[in-house]
Each structure stands twice: as structure tokens, then as C-alpha cells.
Amino acid sequence: PGARGMWGGQAAKADEAMRPLMILQLKEGSSEVDIIRENLEAISGSLRASGADVVSIVSVMGAYRTGKSFLLDLLLRYLRRRIALQNAEEERQAALKAAAAADGGQVPEATMPAEEAREEPEAEVKPEGLPWTLGDDSAPRRAPPQWLLEGDATRISEGSKTDGKEGGFAWRPGKDKCTQGIWLWSKPFVFTDQAGKKIGVLLMDTQGAWDDTMTKAQSATIFGLTALLSSKLVYNIQNRIEEDKLENLDYITTFAQTVCSELPGNDAPFGHLEILVRDWANFEDGFSLQECLGQMREHQDDHLNPEKVPEDARPRVERLASTFRSINSFGLPHPGLKVTKPAYAGELSHIDGDFIHLLDVFVSSFFGGEFPRPSAPMGMEITVGSFQQVVMNFAEAFRENAAEMAIGLREAFVKVEMMTAKEDLLKRFRESLGRIAPESAVVEPAMLQREADKITASFKAEFENKLKPWRLKDSEEFAAIQEFSKTISEAASMRVYQNDQQVEGATMKLVASPVVGCGAYFLLVHQWIAACFLGVGMYFHAKKWSARNSVDMVDPSVFSGIWEDVQKWFAQRWKDFQAIKVALNRCNPSDAMETIMKASRQAGAMAVTAVQQMPAAPTGTSG
DSSP states (O other), X not given: OHHHHHHHTHHHHHHTTOOEEEEEEEOTTSSOEEEOHHHHHHHHHHHHHHTOSEEEXXXXXXXXXXXXXXXXXXXXXXXXXXXXXXXXHHHHHHHHHHHHHHHTSOOXXXXXXXXXXXXXXXXXXXXXXXXXXXXXXXXXXXXXXXXXXSSSSSBOOTTBXXXXXXXXXXXXXXXXXXOOSXXXXXXXXXXXXXXXXXXXXXXXXXXXXXXXXXXXXXXXXXXXXXXXXXXXXXXXXXXXXXXXXXXXXXXXXXXXXXXXXXXXXXXXXXXXXXXXXXXXXXOOTTOOHHHHHHXXXXXXXXXXOTTTSOGGGHHHHHHHHHHEEEEEEEEOXXXXXXXXSTTOOOBGGGSOHHHHHHHHHHHXXXXXXXXXXXXXXXXXXXXXXXXXXXXXXXXXXXXXXXXXXXXXXXXXXXXXXXXXXXXXXXXXXXXXXXXXXXXXXXXXXXXXXXXXXXXXHHHHHHHHHHHGGGOOOHHHHHHHHHHHHHHHHHHHHHHHHHHHHHHHHHHHHHHTHHHHHHHHHHHHHOHHHHHHHHXXXXXXXXXXXXXXXXXXXXXXXXXXXXXXXXXXXHHHHHHHHHHHXXXXXXXXXXXXXXXXXXXXXXXXXXXXXXXXXXXXXXXXXXO
């Protein structure tokens, strides 16, 4: 009930803004592609706004008119339901913790209510308790799973062309193709894994590949980009696994094999491959679920087991096994003749009950186990920050024709891997520098300079070592090292400069300490004067925050602002105290005099500049 309310009302309105966006279109008559940058930027912005850390792309590809977009609209419903259950459970856990904190007790061990538990398919049991079997027309029609009823409970209307809606991936019944190019869902479904990492899941739809209206290079472009970016790829095929389908699959993955041989890392370049056989006609009436699953395992074995395929097919099978992280197959029976009619508008009542049952089993297993996992071509996770650049790099690689595709792919992998390595090293460099000299601390300048030089040299050497396996051109490698060295050197120099400024300021304060001490003693003796100074200071701070927030001086936001100023004041005094300690340890008369003279020169230079910039006085003329 909690999850249903979340998606039935407010979430349904919020979901209206979600829609598929085309990110890539093919040029007719060539293998070139155009990236639609504004749509890619919009999706990238949604990912950043979602708070996700990494990206997981789930895609469906295959020949045209095989129900890919319709399937994606079904997957949308499942993910909406699942994310609603996750959000409801997180809210329940937060409420439990809040209640326990209010009572001063411990948080009870969390137990999810039965109605909000993850809904697994009732794979083996009918409503009356008898085992499920295929083709049993004597049994009453089973109620569809709850996730299938999300949104419009009577039909799959999200992407139906008969309605002209944009609430899902566009599909239409009949023989005419619908999807052009590559489309991504505009907003991610954000799941939290067991390690606490937030993973933004995006669904991807593709133009039908391997049909007679596109060149083989264009089909390779569609499939190559889809497979490279996907953590889970559904290869949607009709009737059965056939050799030509596997040969087409092998066509593009051969290029990835070439890339793998030249790049570091042993991970498969592609994610999980799910071969979904539509309109599988070999399930026999009376089959149990286990018999259906066993038959599909045998069918996959016949075509993808190196020990069972003909000798000339063995290299292809081995290439596919090494290219994908894992491969599985699932069969769905025909959904019913009414679904194929041109007038079909997505009515759930027209879909065969056995199809719905096995669809529920498929979706639950497909999104089960370790789902979601980040998209990670070559083991390199696609982060929210690198998402847009990764897509553009791979798209650029496919601009060339098929003969040059391997070179383009290698360059794309190297660019992305180098960018990720650089980001990781820069992050670690700043962390290392922060441990030596935190922003809230002042340290001995000579020690800081020495340590900064040491870690700068260490990270530069580490970056150089990371570049070696990629065998870049000498000019490219030199430019990459120079750019990285400049970035970390500037970061180190800035921190050293800030620290030096703090120490020099502390030295000046030490020199001026007799005057400051006399003033402090005077205020301590005359407390009423100190109170007046404090009151005046509080008044001006209150006036500042009142004007900034456009509120009265007694508004709570004004007091929050004053408290913020007080915290900053104490933080700065703490830094001053540390700086003075450093200055005392290294201070001698000559250093103090040098600091005073340096400050005097700076003040003199500022005064001269100010005088030079003053307008000249008008001169009178005698007449």
C-alpha cells in the first residue's frame, strides 16, 4: 500500500516529465552517426541531479519488428514498482530510527512488511494451490503481477503510437518499423547497492539491427554502441537462436576482441548478455517452469557450448564467451494473435496468460541477483561525471567505416581510460595533500614544501606508468604528462602559498604583539568598553545578515548567519594560533625584520599605485 500510493499519485505526476530522448541518429546511406548533444546533456544533468555515483545502462537490441520497445515499456513498469518499494522501505527504516531515537532506545531489527517485500513471481503455484503448467486452459486466468499494473492497469499505454503519448518507448503493432537511432530514458532509476553506492539505471532502446534497410556497418554502429555501454543487454531474437544471429553478434564483438588485446585489464569489454527468444514454439503443454527453463538451457548449449558446436563455429563461440561477462537465454511463448493485429492498443486482457507468467519470471530473474551493476566496459565503471564523455567518445569511434572500426574503438577506450585514471589520481593527490596540510591547519613551510614536492613527483611517476601499456604516440604521451604535471603542481603551489601567507601574517602579529597585548589588557580591565565593542559588532553583523536575507533583524535566519560568522571567526583564530606556533619556532630577529620590510615594500607599492591612479588636479590658466 505504501509503495502503491507513492507511484499512484504524486509519483505519477512527477513521472510525466520522464520520456525517452534520442541521443544518436544514423545518416542515411552511410555508417556515420550524429550525437544529439542537447539530449545527451539533459540526461547527464538528470544523472547529476539524482545523486547517483555510477551509471548502469540496460538495453534491448535486435531485428526490427520483434517487440523491443514494447518489452522496454514492460521493464519500465517493473523498475517503477521496484524503486517505489525501495523508497517506501527506506522511509520506513528512517521512521523506525527516528522513533527509536525519540524513545532513547535501540533501533529494532528491520523487517519488511509482507505487502512491501520485493515481489517474486509465483512461479509454481496457482491461486488454488496447484502447480503452474504451460497451456492449462482449464485453470482460471491468473491475476497479473502487481508490477504489470503500475500506471494504466488495463493496458500498456505508455509508448503506444495509437495514443500519441511520450510516456514510454514508442511502439506500434503491425509491420512498420518505429524506433530510429538510439534512445535513452530521460531520468535514472536510482538504486542503492549493499555497499551503499547509488547506481543510476537508464533504459536504452535501439533501432532494429541487421535488417535489409541498413548497411552492415550501420548495424555494427547500433549494436556496438549499445553493447559497449550496457551493463545488461537483451538480444531480442525471433523464434530460435540461429547461426546468422550469432554471426552478426560476432561481427562487432570481434573488434572488441582486437581492442582487448591491446589494452590493460582482463575484464570482458561487454556486460551481461541475455538472449531473449520471442515466440518460442517448442514449450509443450503441461511443461512446468523448471522444464521450460531446462529446455532453454539445452537450446543455448546447442549453439554456445564449444564442446557441442561444429569445429568451424568454435572460435566464434569462444570469442563471444570472452567478450561478455556472462550469457544466459530465456524463451517467451507467443503473446497471442490479438497482440499482432494493427488495432492492438496494449490491452493486458489480450495477452496470453502463459506469456505474462513467464514474462514475470524473466523480468524478476533478469533484474535479480547482483542487479544493478555499473556499466563497465573493460572493467572501467562509467561514472555520472564521465557519462557524457564516454558516450561521445564511443560514438566518435563509430564514425569511421567498419574497416577502421577497431582503431577507432581502441582510441575511444584509451581516451576514456586515461580520463578516468587522471580523475582518480587527481582525487588521491588532493587527499594526500590534505593529509599533509589540511585546510584548517598551518604547518611548517619547509616541511610542507618538501612533502608537496615528494608526492607531486610520486603521482607524476604513477601517471607515467599508467600510460605505458597504452602505447601512445610520443607527442601524445608527452602532452598528457605535461598537462597532468601542471595540474598537480599548481594545486601543490597554491596550498604552499596559502600556508606561507598564514605564517607571514603570524610573524607580523608577533612583532605587533606588545601593542595588541596592551589593548587586550586595557579591555580586560575596562569590561564595559569590551561589552560596547561586542555589542556594536553584533549589531553590524545582524544588520549585514538582515540586509542579505531581506528580513527583520530578529529573524532566526539572522541569528543563524551570526552563528556562522562566529564559527568562521573561531576557525580563523585557531589557524592564527597554529601559525603563531610555527612562527615562534622559526622566528629570529632577522626573519622578523625581513617580514616587516617585505610588508613595508608591499604597502609602499600599493600606495604608489594608488597615487598614480588618482586623477590629476585641474590646472588653472591665467588670462
